[in-house]
Amino acid sequence: MRIGIDFGGTNVKFGLFDEEGNTLKFAVERVADLAAAGSLLETLLDAAARFAAGEKLSRGGLGMKGMVDVRAGGVINDVGAGNEFAGIDLRARFAARLKVPFAFDNDARAYAWGEWRFGAGRGCPSIIAMTLGTGVGCAAVIDGRLFRSSNPASGLLGGHMSIDRNGPECPCGLKGCLELYCSAVNFEKQLLAAFPELTAETIPLKAFFAGAGARPAWAAIKREFIDNLAIGVINVMHAYGVNTVILGGGLMKSHEQIIPGLLEIVKRRAWMVPKGNVRILPALLEDRAACLGAAFLDE
Ligand SMILES: [Zn+2]
The missing domain is CATH 3.30.420.40 (ATPase, nucleotide binding domain)
Known part of the structure; x- marks a missing residue:
């Protein structure tokens, strides 16, 4: 089972999928709500861990808005919520928290990949x-x-x-x-x-x-x-x-x-x-x- 996270301007979406891409669980949270609860990164990690609690994960991936460095696993620059992630190795933080290998890229690339692999x-x-x-x-x-x-x-x-x-x-x-x-x-x-x-x-x-x-x-x-x-x-x-x-x-x-x-x-x-x-x-x-x-x- 895989977890996918899509961090956008307004919402963060969490999905659990089987190897065929079928959706097993899906949830949307507002970035503003997560930010209001404390450090955005910590509340985001907590939300992901809560979402996947008790599930047998094999892999995960994060699609992040803004300009990202795929090799370094983090945001280079961005506007609004998410800019505070600049310079942080998000891929490593999510991998450590969820205890599975994590992939990372820009959200538009993740979107294109999803539609190419499973959609239109x-x-x-x-x-x-x-x-x-x-x-x-x-x-x-x-x-x-x-x-x-x-x-x-x-x-x-x-x-x-x-x-x-x-x-x-x-x-x-x-x-x-x-x-x-x-x-x-x-x-x-x-x-x-x-x-x-x-x-x-x-x-x-x-x-x-x-x-x-x-x-x-x-x-x-x-x-x-x-x-x-x-x-x-x-x-x-x-x-x-x-x-x-x-x-x-x-x-x-x-x-x-x-x-x-x-x-x-x-x-x-x-x-x-x-x-x-x-x-x-x-x-x-x-x-x-x-x-x-x-x-x-x-x-
Ligand atoms: Zn322009």
Whole structure:
């Protein structure tokens, strides 16, 4: 039995999986709650030990947000909760606490690995996984191997790929980054500013995509969103020479309203993969993908 841990901006997810990737147990805790209980690392280790108590573990893995050093087992730099882990060998701390070998990588890579191994990417030689959530995450599996190198940023380019040199300034220092337009958080902010009527809805993004067909003003924004996303998808396809992109994250709850239009543009414009031969698939594992991928990172 394996334990996978996915440390994100808002939540920490814990999963227990058998060797076939079946979920035996899954739990989500809020980072803020763990941080409020004392040292974040200690409460995180306690939570993992509590979650796995009495189980016969063979291996574990941690997917961690931020820039990570896979060889050193720790975070290099990050923003918000998790930055305090910089310089700490997290892999060693988790291995010691749970008494099993632990694997470690960035959460976007763990997500891509999970979807490739057990989700929408099963059977594909190569995939790129992009998540449209708080930001836009991105990682690639190429010829059955996670794309990484001695440079910790390798293969993670997605959200901070500029799609407009005259665009707004991004906190990262560039202009017109994809995630300013296409992350769930930023897109929802833009929508709520433009269409106050959406604030009355419980799930504004879902309501927007579901209602865009009947409202010309919404349809125009939807077209622009899909056009922006298409540039990002084509760029990563061309960068990696990979024709299959898996899209996940909160925004993809509306994949039925997004993917057909997106696919039409990408099919027409992407020419290096080769032309016309592209696939854009909704993620299958959603909030478990990174957890499951982390648990199997050693493979
Ligand atoms: Zn940026």
